[in-house]
Amino acid sequence: MGFLVAVWENVYGLLVDDGSIALGTLVALPLAGGWTWVAAPRPDLEQLGGPLLFVLLMGLLVVNLYRTGRAAARQRPD
């Protein structure tokens, strides 16, 4: 039983280390998809869907790292 629990934790841990990154990724994709759908009549704007996805995901990563850094600073003994 302990082995199966370890396997499950490992499989889940493959994809989710920090819940906010996983959730943010799942939100960023439909946002970029929605942009493409809304901007469909304007091909020049429609093509910004990919760069928008990149910016959203990198922003998510930086914000998450900033919050992690601040949390680590609070944990660090002075």
Place this chain on the structure above:
Amino acid sequence: MSPILALAIAAIPAFVASIVEFVEAFTIVLAVGTTRGWRAPTWGTVAAIVTLGIIVIVFGTPLITYHEQVSQYFHLVVGVLLLLFGMRWLRKAILRFAGIVALHDEELIYQHEVAELRALGQTPNRWDNVGFWFSYKAVLLEGLEVAFIVVALGAQGGAALQASIVGAAVAFVLTMVVGAFLRKPLTFVPENWMKFVVGAMLTTFGIFWGAEGLRIEWALAEATLPLLLLGVCVVSWGSVRMLTSMLPGGAQVAAGNV
């Protein structure tokens, strides 16, 4: 996409990720072998590799078989999985570069495993269940990440799956041969750099394929890939700088606490 580029995209991350994971597994197998003998851990390793092979076949074959029928959704699913996995490795590597999370210390892990195995006692001249299961679990649990990457990267088609399997297999053989020759934990392997490279590549492919799955067209088609990779590297470098300025001395927090 050119066939050679497609094969390289499948083989290189699979090879680099497999080196990282098999080095970690080797440390535990080595600890078992040196404290309890080599017969049981060798069979444990073989059994785990066979299990991983079955996992790759079970999940990889349908992906390739139904690739054409579900091409768009398939790109989206693979893109999401690669993004989740890649961002996770990228984040962890950045935190380690910045000193927020302690680096993976194979020597320390080896000493810890040896102490734990010695405390369990010996079973001389008999089949060593403890040695078998210790090795089996170590190789299987570390190898699950390899199996995931092999299937996700190889899902572009039969040739890509073969390329990613070859990448992982070469990494396994290389790790075991070097490990067997040196008979000590492979502390010289730059695990964090390798994790960063894999994380950056998988995040890049995840963004590219995820967007294609949403019917987003890239203006430069496949030529966008190196630009995305460059962008991911620049953001990562900036993040390391941001964190080192926030915590100049680092924090060395345990990986599970962030």
